[in-house]
Amino acid sequence: MAVEVAEALEAAIGELRTALGTEYVMTDFHQRAIRTTNTSPMGLHQWKDLLPDVVVMPASTAQVAAVVKIANKFLIPITPRGAGAGLADGATPMKRGIIVDIKRMCDILEIDDEDMTVTVQPGINMQELNKVLRPLNVWFPDDPASYPVNVLGGRIGAGGWSLLGTGYGHVPDLVCSMEVVTPTGDIIRVGAGGGRKIRKSSVGYRLKDLFIGHQGTLGICTEVTLDLAPRPQAQLPVFFATRSWEDAHRMTLAFNRSGIRCLSGVVMFDEAKVEFLRRDDEAWIPLPEWVNSAVATICYGTSVELEAVKSSIFDIGAANGGVYMGQEISEGDWASRHDRYHLAYHGRSDGTIRLMSWSCEDAAITWSQLPTVKRRWYEIAEALVAKHPEHFDIWGMFMYTGNPFRPWGDFLTEIDIGVNELEMTPEIWADWVEAKTQIARVSVECGGSVSAAHGGTREGEVDVACYEELKDGQFDLMKRIKKMLDPNNIMNPGKYHLDEAYEDEETA
Ligand SMILES: Cc1cc2nc3c(=O)[nH]c(=O)nc-3n(C[C@H](O)[C@H](O)[C@H](O)COP(=O)(O)OP(=O)(O)OC[C@H]3O[C@@H](n4cnc5c(N)ncnc54)[C@H](O)[C@@H]3O)c2cc1C
Structure with missing residues (x-):
């Protein structure tokens, strides 16, 4: 570290201690x-370059706000966490600096069960909270698979999917308004218009959406007013086994178009996912060998409502090659949706046991x-595994309904892919990044x-996201917005190639 950078850091740490108290400024x-x-997997070889x-x-x-102002004064990067x-x-x-860990800010400030906000x-x-x-x-x-571990700020920073x-919308649909500390340390409130508890307004720009899913690059959210829903009386998970993924795919379209309003999600499991669960998930109840794929449907609503749609759900499944897996599997597997990923991650396709961590595109x-997409993704993944069988x-695959409030259209x-982080090398990591690029493309x-x-x-995926998906002006506009709100490039630099917004300045 250059002398002046080290001095700036030391001076900044001194000011942070005055603002927050010594106990909450940690350098251990x-x-x-x-x-x-x-x-997400990261090769151990990268660790030392990323240490805050x-x-x-x-x-x-x-x-x-005080932390952000100190960071601007000493030009030290901040990453919200x-x-x-x-x-x-x-x-x-990515650029080291200050981690702003928000986990101490965990109070419930107001519950309003008349206007249905918290x-x-x-x-x-x-x-x-629940x-x-x-x-x-x-x-x-909001019900991600990571429900027991996430905090709300991270859900907002990532633009979370539930x-x-x-049935109920995703995080961007569930935020009414928020208070945000901008990259220069100003405190603003964004919502639907100006009303803190309003969900739909036609006043002004939709600035709330700008501060959701930005990955901590545009500010730190410090207070949120959320939309609440009545607790459903009952739930009805119905899982179907199929002989092929094609049956599962066709069945899903029938559910998409069924008009069943209390349908809150449909999930497809493909052949390789069923095989993986058979070999590697002890929570998965064994199924006959002919089962190659599965469709999970889940309805939430009143007991009367669910009773009324039950026969339609079973009829649609049966008409599309589905065999009901029974109440025990349907309810048990749905109940384990938040634990499914807490497996000891072992790659076993070559018959050996090897510690691997989970990567998800x-x-x-x-x-x-x-x-x-399924066919082309497997071609890429299979080539990677063939080249590095001990590392991947x-x-x-899973495919989940993604359209908020409507069970049709697009799917998460x-x-x-299992990744052996412990034995990663820069060369193998480069092949992994290339495979991910191809998948994203x-x-x-x-x-x-x-x-x-x-x-x-x-x-x-970041290159494809910025240069191929957000072409036609979107990425350029992102860079202009970033530079306007964050003139010193303090807030989570190194993400989404947004550093490019400052490059002209550096070369001028
Ligand atoms: C097993 C498992 C299952 C998962 N399943 C799902 C799923 O079903 N759906 C889904 O959407 N995701 C899922 N995820 C991904 C992940 O849990 C989400 O992205 C979640 O939103 C991250 O929350 P976090 O609190 O851990 O945030 P972090 O990882 O700490 O941060 C996420 C981003 O938000 C930013 N950030 C954090 N706090 C703030 C703040 N106060 N203001 C502004 N920006 C902030 C960070 O800088 C970062 O860019 C899963 C992850 C795991 C490990």
Whole structure:
């Protein structure tokens, strides 16, 4: 580290301690090391280059604003961090600097069960929030597979996608308004127009959406007013087994077009996913060998409503080659949707046991393009595994309904790949990044989006996201907005190639 950079850092740490108290400004190696990455695989060879210099844990909006102002004064990068369970490297400090960990800001500020909102700080976890809301018979229906671990700020930073989004909407649909500390340390509130609890307004620009899914590049959200929903009386998970993925795909279209309003999600499991669950998931109840694929449907509503649609669900499944898996599997597997990923990750396709971590490519793809995307993704993944059998393993695909409030149209389409991080080398990592680039390119070539849930900021997909998906002016506009709001490039630099916005200045 150059002398003047080290001096600036030391001076900044001094001012941070005055603003937050010594206890909440941490420079110990382990506090920094555990906040270096997120849950997406990263080769161990990269760790030392990404280690942040200091971690702060503010308790209030005023403290967050103070941290941002200090960072601007000393030109030290900031990375906002929630639970660090993102899958797009958003909370990874590409340029080191200050991690702003928001987990101390976890208070519930107001519950309004007449206008159906709750106002909270961004460090709150949704499971904890829903425990408090339960006696009032209302809930905040954001339901990602990572429900027990995420915090709200990270859900907003990533623009989160919910397993129940088809019934209740996703995170962008569930935020009424927010308070945000901008990259220069100003405190603003954005919503639908100016009303804190309003969901639909025609006044002004839709600025709220600008501050959702930006991966911490445009500010730090410090308070949020959320939309609540009545707690559903009942749920009806119905899982069907099929002989082929083609049956599952066809059946899903029939569900899409059924007009069943309480349908809150439909999920397809492909052949490789069923095979993976058979060999590697002890929560998966064994199924006969003829089962190659599956469709899960889930309805939420009143008991009367669910009773009324039950026979239609069974009829649609049977008419499309589906065999009902029974109540035990349907209810048990749906109940384990938040635990499914807590497997000991072992790649076993070559008969050996090897520790691997989970990587998920999560494109948004329309129903009609799913067969093409599936075929082309497997070609890419199989070539990678053939070249590096000890480092990668195919764990199959899921496709989930993605359209908010409507069970048709596009699907969060995920291919899961096991990655052996422990034995990673720069050369193998380069092949991995190339495979991810090809996977992302297929999504865009098929009219989709690189990511439905996690964001397109990781190595591999980020080039395709910025230069191929967001071409035709979108990426250029992003850079202009970034530079206008963040003149010093303080807020999460190194993400989405937004540093390009400052390059002319450097060469001038
Ligand atoms: C097992 C597993 C299953 C998953 N399933 C799903 C799923 O079903 N749906 C889904 O959408 N995602 C899923 N994810 C991905 C992940 O959990 C989400 O992206 C989640 O939103 C991340 O929240 P976090 O609190 O961990 O955020 P972090 O990883 O800490 O941060 C995510 C991003 O938000 C930014 N950020 C954090 N706090 C703030 C703030 N206060 N203001 C502004 N920006 C901020 C960070 O800089 C970063 O860019 C899954 C992850 C795992 C590990």
